Amino acid sequence: MNGRISGIVVLALIFVIASTLVACGGNNDAAGNGKTLIWGRGADTKSLDPAQVTDGESMKVTKNIYETLVDYKEDNTEVEPALAESWKTSKDKKTWTFKLKKGVKFHDGSDFNADAVVLNFERWMDKKNPYHKGGDFPYYSYMFGGYKGDKGHIIESVNAVDEYTVAFKLKEPQGPFLANLAMPSFSIASPKAIKKDPEGLNKNPVGTGPFKLEKWKKNDTITLTKNEDYWQKGLPKLDKVIFKSMPDNSARFTALQSGEIDIMDGLNPDDAKTVKRNDKLVLHEQQGMNVGYLAFNVSKDTPLKKKKVRQALNHAVNKKAIIKSVYAGLAVPAVNPMPESIWGFNKEINDYPFDLDKAKKLLEEAGYKKGFKLELYAPSDPRPYMPDGRKVAEYIQSDWKKIGVDLKIVSYDWQTYLEKTGKGEHEAALLGWSGDNGDPDNFLYVLLDKDNTRTPDAGNISFYKSDRLHDKLIKAQRSTDREERTKLYEEAQEIIKEDAPWVPLVHSTPGIATQSYVKGKFTHPINNDKLVKVDIQK
Structure with a gap:
């Protein structure tokens, strides 16, 4: 506050x-x-x-209130049965068939079955579906490459095989597919409630x-x-x-x-x-499976469009001082956009050291010897990854002033803050992410791929668009080989570090x-x- x-x-x-x-x-x-x-x-x-x-x-x-087809185990991110009691996949990993639990009822007394699963997914994926209402479905587009008709959309169809069997057919294999389904965004709502008032689910949820x-x-x-x-x-x-x-x-x-x-x-x-x-x-x-970060909106006509400026500002953030003062030591400095607890973390990457002289030199090389003015959004509500966003912003403001960057801090209530950053109204913004499924894709693709710059619910609020990065992330996403995916994600983190669309700040506990x-x-x-x-x- x-x-x-x-x-x-x-x-x-x-x-x-x-x-x-x-x-x-x-x-x-x-x-x-x-x-x-x-x-x-x-x-x-x-x-x-x-x-x-x-x-x-x-x-x-x-x-x-709601439940998903599969869930995570109590101690880790391994997937276990939930509304689906079992599943199998085809040899080419493009078809997933789920056997559903019988006897499960929605809160309105209607039956949970395969038709319910199909209706929910069709509602989310197809913008022409009559129940695709109430707003966009951001996580669906983040995790499945957009919506029906989009070039990157991975799900070809969802069909009821019988009353308690549902089959997902994918256009390409997707490594994190099962982990994605366990995310709470893909909870199954009552078809009766959806058909009655799809927009009303915002206020009147009906789950199992x-x-x-x-x-x-x-x-x-x-x-x-x-x-x-x-x-x-x-x-x-x-x-x-x-x-x-x-x-x-x-x-x-x-x-x-x-x-x-x-x-x-x-x-x-x-x-x-x-x-x-x-x-x-x-x-x-x-466990600190999160990241607090400062995103540079590279779509705005500001000095942040220049890579050297972004690198300079990375050198001008004293993460250790912020952790000591704001987090009382209950955090570690972030080097990459995802924590070391996530497989695929690149341990070979070194962080930008806190070095104001280096920052000044890079700004001068970029043509900003006298500095510039910038507006920074800071959350007013406490978040797990950022207990006091205003205080973090003030630390950054103090150090950036020493290199000639005059920072104006602005704050909004939490819902307004999410709406404005999702639309890209900020020049720079403090935000964070708590991992949803234990897969690198959930950090790197969701938060930094060009696919996720869609407004009004952009996951990538830096609006950074790199074809090199995109190619790596899509290739990793469509692989089911852990070793291959690890190598691709390590290479992706090298691209991100060089282009510096963020200042990764902390992983909190x-x-x-x-x-x-x-x-x-x-x-x-x-x-x-x-x-x-x-x-x-x-």
């Missing part, structure tokens, strides 16, 4: 929270609603249609998951209630979940300490030490803090927000 909240305001905020929540965190409420878990978070959800969004605050909720939407108070709370007919017997263990929007990290932590909420993310790094000393609280440190009575697993390479097995034990 921009600025500092005074102690009086914090106390007032806590009083309001305490007054408005139905029940104190983790308690059985007076109405007999059973176990209620309250999750304090930094911002509200953008949409409750998981196919429409890329932001973590939306996914955090929809992961508990462990929880159903009860109500949504914009910029305040989203309340989910237990799905009594959930197909996994004995689950979920909670009766109700309330996601509470609380933009200020410190106020949210105070609410956790006072027992008004049961769990919080966006923990200030310094507060992690306090959690460790409090026997009533538990700190869960996420964000903390989630819970009350000690909250039992469940909260650490996973991919942010683990699924609450199906979480319990409250007092």
Whole structure:
């Protein structure tokens, strides 16, 4: 949050929270609603249609309402059955056939079957489909090469073989295909709900998951209630979940300490030490499969069009100082656009060293000896990869001033921020990414390939278009040989480092803090927000 909240305001905020929540965190409420878990978070959800969004605050909720054909194992990114109980692939890796679970119901009582899977994919892939409404489906285009009719679109067809068998036919093999299907964006929604009001899924989600939407108070709370007919017997263990929007990290932590909420993310790094000393609280440190970065919008008519300028600015970012001050050490400097925990990471690449003299020299060579003015977007809401975007921007602003670059920092609320960067309105912007599936494609192709410069939901917000890079990434994407793909991704990272469309800043190890009575697993390479097995034990 921009600025500092005074102690009086914090106390007032806590009083309001305490007054408005139905029940104190983790308690059985007076109405007999059973176990209620309250999750304090930094911002509200953008949409409750998981196919429409890329932001973590939306996914955090929809992961508990919807389910995918396959999922990731509890401890890693290996794929396991979910709504599909088994699958097989053809020898040429172009046809994938899935056997679906029987007896699964959507929240509206309709049956989950092969026709449901087909309708969802046809809705996402075909812009001419009558249910392709509510906005674009950005993750579909990111992961499957665009939409039906686009040159790079990889899916030829999705067909129901019988009531509980569905077949995907691909135009070319796709190495990350199975991992892609496990992403929450490809959750299956009720055909009945889609046909009734496809745009309405943004506010009225209907899935097969462990929880159903009860109500949504914009910029305040989203309340989910237990799905009594959930197909996994004995689950979920909670009766109700309330996601509470609380933009200020410190106020949210105070609410956790006072027992008004049961769990919080966006923990200030310094507060992690306090959690460790409090026997009533538990700190869960996420594995850092993320990246916080500064993107240069090379499509704008600014000095950033010149590679030497971008290289100069890379030399003028003191990552270690930012990590020490903003992250309290709970991060490591980023060298490449993806973390070392992802296979295919190029260990041979050296980072641009922090060297202001070198930066000045490169600016002079580029024709900007006297520097220039630039506008930098900085997020006002805390993110797992960037707990205080404004403070990060101010560190960069201070160092860039020393090399003659006058930086103006601007901020917007989170949803507006995503919309503006997705449309390319920025000159430069701080943003980040939490890995979705453990595959290099999910970082390099989604965030830096020319295919993903499509507005209004560009994944590549640097709008950097390199045919050399594209050729490497598409070849890697269409290979099913891990060794070949690794080599291609290593070469791709060399191209990115040379062209410098970004300053890769950090890979953070964000903390989630819970009350000690909250039992469940909260650490996973991919942010683990699924609450199906979480319990409250007092």
